[in-house]
Amino acid sequence: MLENQENFIEKVKKLNKNKSLKYFILTMGCQLNENDSEKIAGMLEKMGYKSTDNFKEADYIVFNTCCVRENAEEKLFGKVGEVKKIKENKNVILAIGGCMMQEKTMVEKIKSSYPFVDIVFGTHTMQNLPEDTYKILTSKKKIKDILDIDGEIFEGLPIKRTSKYKALVTIMYGCNNFCSFCIVPYVRGRERSREPERIIEEIKMLAKEGYKEITLLGQNVNSYKGNDIIKNFADLLNEICKIDGIERINFVSPHPKDFSDDVIEAIAQNDKISRIIHLPLQSGNSKVLKEMNRKYTKEQYLDLVDKMRKRIPNVVFSTDIIVGFPGETNEEFEDTLDVMRKVNFEQAYMFIYSMREGTIGARREDQVPEEIKHKRFDRLKELYESKVDENNEKYINTIQNLLIEGKSKNNDTTFEGRTDTNKVVIFKPNENNKIGDIVKVKIVSAHKWYLEGEII
Numbered sequence: 001m002l003e004n005q006e007n008f009i010e011k012v013k014k015l016n017k018n019k020s021l022k023y024f025i026l027t028m029g030c031q032l033n034e035n036d037s038e039k040i041a042g043m044l045e046k047m048g049y050k051s052t053d054n055f056k057e058a059d060y061i062v063f064n065t066c067c068v069r070e071n072a073e074e075k076l077f078g079k080v081g082e083v084k085k086i087k088e089n090k091n092v093i094l095a096i097g098g099c100m101m102q103e104k105t106m107v108e109k110i111k112s113s114y115p116f117v118d119i120v121f122g123t124h125t126m127q128n129l130p131e132d133t134y135k136i137l138t139s140k141k142k143i144k145d146i147l148d149i150d151g152e153i154f155e156g157l158p159i160k161r162t163s164k165y166k167a168l169v170t171i172m173y174g175c176n177n178f179c180s181f182c183i184v185p186y187v188r189g190r191e192r193s194r195e196p197e198r199i200i201e202e203i204k205m206l207a208k209e210g211y212k213e214i215t216l217l218g219q220n221v222n223s224y225k226g227n228d229i230i231k232n233f234a235d236l237l238n239e240i241c242k243i244d245g246i247e248r249i250n251f252v253s254p255h256p257k258d259f260s261d262d263v264i265e266a267i268a269q270n271d272k273i274s275r276i277i278h279l280p281l282q283s284g285n286s287k288v289l290k291e292m293n294r295k296y297t298k299e300q301y302l303d304l305v306d307k308m309r310k311r312i313p314n315v316v317f318s319t320d321i322i323v324g325f326p327g328e329t330n331e332e333f334e335d336t337l338d339v340m341r342k343v344n345f346e347q348a349y350m351f352i353y354s355m356r357e358g359t360i361g362a363r364r365e366d367q368v369p370e371e372i373k374h375k376r377f378d379r380l381k382e383l384y385e386s387k388v389d390e391n392n393e394k395y396i397n398t399i400q401n402l403l404i405e406g407k408s409k410n411n412d413t414t415f416e417g418r419t420d421t422n423k424v425v426i427f428k429p430n431e432n433n434k435i436g437d438i439v440k441v442k443i444v445s446a447h448k449w450y451l452e453g454e455i456i
């Protein structure tokens, strides 16, 4: 971490001495934001704040925002309004950071309509939070700390992880792809990869601390660029698989266009790597894909799935799909249904297209009417859900390795864990089983959103 920020941590800690202060973080959006929030929590704890789940009792509130979906703005400003009421009776610091703060219009809106917000920070300046906090505590002057250029990668920020056995590890930042529906390249900047040695070091440390599962994060993980020794994503996967103690490795999100043979080979040869591959489809129609700037066709996507199925036994797929991209016709949408049928996705995250200001998609005049988008979405969802039972029944009588995640939500006497294809399994533990263990279970029944198993 930067030396001057460490100094500010010490200064804030001194100011907070003998006070019992609490922080609350609301994280919106993806796992990259969750990982950033863990770092924000790490810095706040070092400054003397303790975590609370109740934002009404917090002395420091952070909203870590996302701008990928349209309704995120409504959600944010609803919450900001609630904090305004708390601020009327109590001295609370309100900081808003993350992707949405890289949008100039958002920052202007906060300045004019929500002047009580204390700190606004962007995706490239999160590491300055100790300094920003010190300034707000000592001068009360509102702070806007945003960089438009791509930030450096800051290693060694303190971190407070939300789990003791599953960890998120960001391996790269930014994106160069400019898919025409997506705002991410504008708010997260161009691709920057972390040094492979620093990633390996972090994961070795996690293994030492007892972590069993890691998820490698990046907007486009398989375009990761290393150095002369660990050159690319496949090399990185192979190196991470050698780390003792790490039993399961996931990664999100890869891009189909960058899914090279050596990555497929790395997965095939290392059974620590999850057998559910997230392969964002977005649309099943080649013309729409071209307009989305995705750089693959329907046929290339299906060929890739086939290739992986041949090389990686038991592989299954999850995906992201957008319905109603501008200009999408009914026939073109049928192609998306066709790919859904052919691939039979184990999990699908389906979205109705929403305009993101500043993207090419938002400038198009042939927007699909809301009603049609909703109808198409319902058809897609119906098709997906019609396959869930069939997909789950395939697991009956199979033996699965489960990572135990904790007690079941509605039953204290059962535990739940996940298979290496990310299926939730409920089972009765024996006296030796504990959270974080990997155990073998036989699947005895299948339900819509979970499986039941018996320890063997």
Ligand code: SF4
Binding pocket: 175, 176, 177, 178, 179, 182, 183, 184, 185, 219, 220, 255
């Ligand atoms: S690959 Fe496309 S969808 Fe993914 S972050 Fe980059 S621009 Fe957005």
